[in-house]
Amino acid sequence: xxxxxxxxxxxxxxxxxxxxxxxxxxxxxxxxxxxxxxxxxxxxxxxxxxxxxxxxxxxxxxxxxxxxxxxxxxxxxxxxxxxxxxxxxxxxxxxxxxxxxxxxxxxxxxxxxxxxxxxxxxxxxxxxxxxxxxxxxxxxxxxxxxxxxxxxxxxxxxxxxxxxxxxxxxxxxxxxxxxxxxxxxxxxxxxxxxxxxxxxxxxxxxxxxxxxxxxxxxxxxxxxxxxxxxxxxxxxxxxxxxxxxxxxxxxxxxxxxxxxxxxxxxxxxxxxxxxxxxxxxxxxx
Amino acid sequence: xxxxxxxxxxxxxxxxxxxxxxxxxxxxxxxxxxxxxxxxxxxxxxxxxxxxxxxxxxxxxxxxxxxxxxxxxxxxxxxxxxxxxxxxxxxxxxxxxxxxxxxxxxxxxxxxxxxxxxx
Numbered sequence: 001x002x003x004x005x006x007x008x009x010x011x012x013x014x015x016x017x018x019x020x021x022x023x024x025x026x027x028x029x030x031x032x033x034x035x036x037x038x039x040x041x042x043x044x045x046x047x048x049x050x051x052x053x054x055x056x057x058x059x060x061x062x063x064x065x066x067x068x069x070x071x072x073x074x075x076x077x078x079x080x081x082x083x084x085x086x087x088x089x090x091x092x093x094x095x096x097x098x099x100x101x102x103x104x105x106x107x108x109x110x111x112x113x114x115x116x117x118x119x120x121x122x123x124x125x126x127x128x129x130x131x132x133x134x135x136x137x138x139x140x141x142x143x144x145x146x147x148x149x150x151x152x153x154x155x156x157x158x159x160x161x162x163x164x165x166x167x168x169x170x171x172x173x174x175x176x177x178x179x180x181x182x183x184x185x186x187x188x189x190x191x192x193x194x195x196x197x198x199x200x201x202x203x204x205x206x207x208x209x210x211x212x213x214x215x216x217x218x219x220x221x222x223x224x225x226x227x228x229x230x231x232x233x234x235x236x237x238x239x240x241x242x243x244x245x246x247x248x249x250x251x252x253x254x255x256x257x258x259x260x261x262x263x264x265x266x267x268x269x270x271x272x273x274x275x276x277x278x279x280x281x282x283x284x285x
Numbered sequence: 286x287x288x289x290x291x292x293x294x295x296x297x298x299x300x301x302x303x304x305x306x307x308x309x310x311x312x313x314x315x316x317x318x319x320x321x322x323x324x325x326x327x328x329x330x331x332x333x334x335x336x337x338x339x340x341x342x343x344x345x346x347x348x349x350x351x352x353x354x355x356x357x358x359x360x361x362x363x364x365x366x367x368x369x370x371x372x373x374x375x376x377x378x379x380x381x382x383x384x385x386x387x388x389x390x391x392x393x394x395x396x397x398x399x400x401x402x403x404x
Contacts, residue, residue: 195366225291227362227371260291261298 029053030105032067034075035116038125047114048072054105060113061089061100064127076126084244087180091127092116097182099244118185133194134181137201141223143208146216161213174207174252176245183239183249195228199239202230203252209259221260230257293355300352307345314338333396346389354382 029051037045050067061079068075079089082101089100094114105113121129147161183199184190190198197205205224208214224230230253239249288296314332315323322328332338358378362371 189363193363193366225289227290228366229290231290231294232359232363261295 025106025109026056027054027106027111029111030063031112032063033112033114034064034067034126035114036075036126037123038076039123040125048075049112056104056106058105059101060091060093060098060103060105060108060115063105063113064100064115076124076128078128085178087178090118090180090182090185092118092185097185097242099180099182102244118181120185120187120190121181129181131181134184134198134200135179137197138179138204141197141201141205141208141220142216143201143204145208145211145214146219147213148215163212167212170210171207173247174203174249177204177207177247178245180244182242182244183247186238186242188236188238189232189234193228193232196232197224197229199233199249199253202233202256203247203249205230206252206256209256224256225260230260233257297352297355300348300355304345304348304352307341307348310341311345314341330396333393334398339393339397343390343393346393347386350382350385350389354378354385 032050032052034048034050035045036048037043050071052063052066052071054063059082061077061082064075064077065079068077077089077100079101080086081088084099084102087099090097091100092098092115093100093103094108094110095116097118100115115127117123117127117129121131121134124130150161177200179200181200183203187196187199189196202224205220209217209220233250233253235250235254237250240247240251243249317323318328333342355378358374361374361378364370
């Protein structure tokens with residue numbers, strides 16, 4: 001029985017792999033249509049077309065770096081790790097926010113690849129955008145574990161906060177966020193409301209809210225429960241569909257809303273009560 | 286007293302769900318006789334003299350006014366982000382909601398008469 005299931009899964013995987021490769025188009029070159037603008041230097045927005053040679057494994061970032069190295073060194077790009085870990089090379093590729101280092105040219109349709117700066121971010125130059133507002137929203141939700149019981153001042157005494165695999169599962173996917181800003185760029189609410197924290201900050205608020213080591217729930221809820229806070233999410237879900245790390249910010253937002261409306265039981269409150277009861281019993285003994 | 290946004294949204298969702306229910310009852314009440322007959326003057330006035338139906342109409346008015354004007358406030362909030370604008374539209378939508386509820390209630394009172402000689 002188990003062998004049959006394994007065989008079935010393997011055949012499905014092979015089929016999926018075949019479909020994936022079927023989508024790939026092998027080309028020897030593509031035309032990169034690059035958005036160029038530098039308001040400070042008085043350069044008006046326009047597109048430059050550059051033809052670059054590509055291989056099957058060439059990513060959009062590789063193509064852009066080739067263009068920068070051999071065709072036009074003035075192209076402005078921000079990048080760092082080239083392996084979808086740093087989240088620096090986010091840009092709109094053929095109209096969709098993606099990481100340039102994580103998007104292969106062969107996966108894209110057509111022989112022209114259009115690259116533009118991320119939407120919803122102030123523009124700096126060419127493909128580079130300003131992340132100050134985005135990081136400010138991230139900073140506002142206090143994205144770190146806060147616990148007044150932690151003995152961080154006493155180096156000799158190390159606190160240990162027990163966490164079960166079940167507790168970890170509640171927030172693990174949200175901790176994979178690399179702050180690339182793709183979800184922020186895809187969010188229709190951010191496009192109209194600059195005070196809206198955006199999917200990244202809100203999903204991080206949920207990540208720390210549900211973490212049983214953190215006890216600053218009230219503070220964090222006060223921050224997101226605002227006129228321009230969590231309730232302004234339209235639940236378009238575009239944030240989740242563009243995330244390169246498989247994080248589902250829309251889910252985090254809905255779960256946090258559920259907690260705020262009292263639809264879901266608050267495990268933290270229950271844990272607090274259990275802890276108090278245990279301490280009372282210990283005191284009695 | 287300032288309500289938190291989560292409390293406002295709770296009211297928004299509850300009034301939305303409750304409005305669905307009362308409007309469904311209201312539509313069903315229209316269909317107990319041929320639709321054109323239900324809108325005749327005598328029948329409409331007779332409806333206003335039916336106290337449970339009167340309560341239903343008032344609750345539709347209140348629920349839809351709260352839900353609708355809060356929805357409008359939310360839409361307008363996204364247009365601009367400034368304290369003056371936020372406060373302005375909050376006051377404006379609350380005032381408009383109260384005006385609509387007051388005008389609707391006045392209509393219900395006049396149509397019913399309540400033995401006050403309004404008929």
